Amino acid sequence: MLYKSERELIITTLQRMVEIGLVVNTAGNVSIKIDDHYIITPSGVTYEYLVPADILVMDGNKKIIEGDLLPSSETDLHYSLYESCKDAHAIVHTHSLYATAVSTITNELPAIHYQITDLGGPVPVASYETFGSPELAAAVTEKIAGKNAVLMQNHGAVTIGSNLKIALERSILLEWLSSLYLISLQSGQPSLIDNRKLKDAVLQKQKYMKLRQDTNKKS
């Protein structure tokens, strides 16, 4: 079996997504890209019953190399995002509650908290298109430039990362930021962080990452 550990990682990631409420039933999907191979969840299988053999391995031409099930209905979306974002090696797509709610009321999740810099700044909302369609893949891909996350109008959200752990962390962060924004909106007119201050937050993060690296080297 090809990519057994990656298949297992996809299953444990999906189970964690159910546990923390990012997905319900069979909603959402996950993939990993290694070289020219795409390891992706099947369509319509309840996550608690998934086994490694259910996860599909596909090639660059969307041909199934291993797997008997139908690949995720959003397979085109995953391929399109990988094509556009060469540094991405994992994608998480959810219908999480708060992110989906935000997608229905705005064209952009604004800078409600400095941690939005981990998503590349304010998160754009891609226009509504039918699920599983090439139009949806194009609409989301158009918005991902320079970002690690895109909201999908009246549908959900997608995050990318250099590995699956990072893509999942970004989905969790996006859901938290979305809930923060909605709670703030209900309580009044939320203040936002301007671009200059967001850049300061990025520089500060880089400074602390370097400090951590230097400290770890010494210990």
Ligand SMILES: [Zn+2]
């Ligand atoms: Zn979806």
